[in-house]
Amino acid sequence: MSVGEVEVGERSGWLSCAGCRQLVYGKRWTRNLGVCPFCQHHGRLTARARIAGLVDPGSFAEITAPEGAVDPLGFVDSMPYPQRLARARGATGEREAVVGGTATVDGHPVALAVMDFRFLGGSLGTGTGELITRVAEEALARAVPVLLVPASGGARMQEGILSLLQMAKVSQALDRLHEAGLLVVSIVTDPTYGGVAASFATQADVILAEPGARLGFAGPRVIRDTIGQELPLGFQTAEFLREHGLVDLVVDRSRLPEVVGRLLAAAGRTPRAARGHGPVGAAAPAPRPLERPVRPGTDAWAVVQRARALDRPTVRDYAGRICDWFLELHGDRLGADSATMVGGLARIGDRHVVLVGTQKGHSTREVLATNFGMAGPEGYRKAIRLFSLAEKLRLPVVTLVDTPGAYPGLDAERHGQAHTIAASILRLVGLRTPVVSVITGEGGSGGALALAVADRTFMLSNAVYSVISPEGCAAILWSAQDAPRAAAALRLTAPDLLDLGVIDGVVPEPDGGAQRDPDGTAVRLRRTIEDALAALDGVDVQEVVARRRARLRAIGAPGEAAVPPPDGTVPDGERPSVGYLVGPVAR
Template identity: 60%
Template sequence: MTATAPAEEQLWSRCAGCASLLYRKRLLRNLDVCPECGAHARLGAPDRLRQLVDPASFVALADRPADVDPIGFVDVLPYPHRLAAARTGTGLTEAVVCGTATIAGHRVALAVMDFRFLGGSLGCAVGELITRSAERALDERIPLVLVTASGGARMQEGALSLMQMATVSQAVAALREAGVLTVSVLTDPTYGGVAASFATNTDLVLAEAGARMGFAGPRVIRQVTGRALPEGFQTADFLLRHGQVDMVVPRRALRGRLASVLAAAAAGRPPTLPPPAATAPRPQAPSTGTTSVVPESDGIATPGPDEDPWTTVRAARHLARPTTLDYLDAAFDGFVELHGDRLGADCPAVVGGLARVDGRHVVVVGHQKGHTTAELVARNFGMASPAGHRKALRLMRLAARLGLPVVTLVDTPGADPGVRAEEHGQAAAIAENILMMSCLPTPVVAVVTGEGGSGGALALAVADRVLMLRNAVYSVISPEGCAAILWPDRSAAAQAARALRLTAPDLCRLGIVDEVVPEPPGGAQSAPAVAAELLRRAVAANLTPLLDVPPATLVRRRRERFRRYGAARLTGVGVR
């Protein structure tokens, strides 16, 4: 519905769906659903809570994370100014409201997102609050209900916002292991990093009528594919037809449907305690991270920290840069490729199988690009489809069953944003990889060898040790995409690259990356054999200490790693 005055002062509203002029009080009685055409208007978090929970039952979380500006992001406005404007405009402190309440008498923990606040974007504070809600649900053994409305991860917090996908997902994993019900309610819109993590990896996924959900937004898909989108694409009914949600529920029936689900959960056997690996203790503030570099050998150059990030972006994308198959040939021995997701497809953008490194058997999974236009097209430019993510998932589960370590090689501009990928559940496929990797009871070493693009990269990078080649990049969004959204035009991509703090030294200082692997002078493409040897040494050195760690301890430490990216733990952490 559209109107010019504040909601509380409006007498009339015009429906955005059918353009009918509606009496505001009548619209409110109908829960902001147009009585003429059924269009569901977007709700802010306070209104959503009033509709869903029992009167006077909601108790907000008593604590709130500290404000953070972890990378000092500035576009046409400094990030703190954008936060201040969002708080003034919404009356909220962040893009989510969290607490406990009862729904039809059933006690739940709740996290309700608000799209009005910077597009409901997932930043460190939002991730921290939702994670605390999940931890409260685990402590009290009560269901967790997530109401999502988001455009994705928050660009202004760089790769740290990307990490929140893993942080919240592993909190959901702990609830799954403990037998505590988790429910997400998708509202309009739910996209990007939220769709590809906790919005779709809960036990039940409900979609409110009129909701839209997907990994990539319609505008991005049209730009990438140059195709018109099918009628009703990414709508709640589309999601239901393609098996991506449990049910579509009109707003008036939503509270009653949640009550039925909660009653069924309460009638089951009491949740059991999680295994020791599932519950990570609340960690203290982490180290801010110090750049660690593989010891240099003769002729190995390590460019200075002041090198222009846009130069690094272009180096990461160089067509001659070694690919995953190149590294498998030169840095690993005896690679045996395994194909297929066992559900009907074999994505060429993801390769994986059995190999050896320093004589030790491992499972290796990585993105595969190419060196020529024909190879890039055949491999979909390294952009994995849902089948690619499911193939990776199958191979990592095989590794766990065989007791083999996992090595992942990350080199992708992002996950496949095409229509077919959305039809086959791209967001849920990424979400399941992130959740499963947080539980994998075997060592995992991830290496960003070229581009580490958004959720497509994180789907292979929830690891015990995360390494980056010196000329690789890892980011929540491409510089071009960031510039197109926050700057007047895409020509500001170089500025966006600097603002995003996406280089290996920056990410090492932020604690996202553990080690920077040097490259030969001129980059990995100038001496692929030397680059492969450096990668082999780095993988072996980081894998060896993990081999004797008990599986439960591995999982616990991995979860502690990603839990530390919460806002309360980032005070004082920054790159300037």
């Protein structure tokens, strides 16, 4: 028998791997969770074997549903539908193509529905839809996340239109979970097609996929026969979907409990005050003062050069240093992923956050792959998706910005670059969760602002933030050789912007820049972020949004003070929305 079809725990002889055709001893196959030890092909598992490999031992409690009409259409193909159903039940030992229940994963409670492809090809029938809906309703009642593990060929033909409408029935149940702010995670397994792929399998907040798992609305044979074309290598596989922004992560089966556990930990409910949902007007704790940064000098052009240094730490470098763990998520869900826009779930100290930032790179190959840190529309769509996830889970957002600006290419314009930047700014303006932003290198124009609309904004001491590059400004107003003059005129350094009330503080760098001591810079960056988030704890989200809007409303308004007092502090209640400082900063 092929390993791709074997049932874990039911064979002890030799099996042939469907991927490499090597013989695998049945007990070794079972111990390896159905993964070939030679080629890593992920074979199919029974629903209960999947549950056993995912959840904490002894934690699963099954949910059942009463049986409805067995044969609503009186359908007969080569045999009457009731007879076909009875055969499936006898062969699998299951009542339906899904097993549902509650459990814990790494100690975190979850409700889960796991499909079994052995049962009529994992087809979605009325019994399947009813049980998945009941799992979602149980999750809603318990206020716990939902884990879905689809494996299906599509809707069940023998139940006709009633089967088709299970797509909408389960969708409404998931919509209630989304409204309640409960995380929904899908683990795509092989194969997942048709009505399941076009409904709950892809309606999750986070979509994981096993290596090689295939997902699509129509199967490859149907597509090939319809369009008369050969399909790309690996078409519809998890890896293909990940590359095209349609799944977040491709995860080996052995790592699924760890990854799911981290997702559940980030979505775990903590006291409301710790998530920025305290009483309106609650006082924020007094923040620790920032270290006194060394002013980088008056040569703005030299600061621009330091901000652009190729060896300057990137968002990935900082994520590895300031986060206790970082789980990167991928894709804009519209057919693309961005190498430039990096984001995902993370833990910084005792807080889970959504971290988003622009990536440049250190080598020529890396900066070419990221367009020198300039994101296209797919990058901003990814960021917006992550902002929305943060709002749903009531997690603060941290953005790290290092970009010359948005990518100005033909494809970017064709796919709505201006629209996506505008949408990102608008999403952040009203985002119902705290936002902290740090300009770590270049902050160029609208491409940077699309990530930097925040409750607290900081800059590293050798970073720059400007409406246009010095070269662009000089070319328009003077000549291309006047870029240093333009840099000084634009007042784009951190001390300048602190004076203008645009930012809230400066994170010091060592002499020569952050690259001279990335660990030390990361320590100061992390402390700044933690203090900023602490200052926003206990504030109701409506108040957070109101203060953010008031802060933006005051920028450039007539009569507003533009420069803080000489000691670099702002008294309580004075100029709260323009240049509020978290502590003394050297002038």
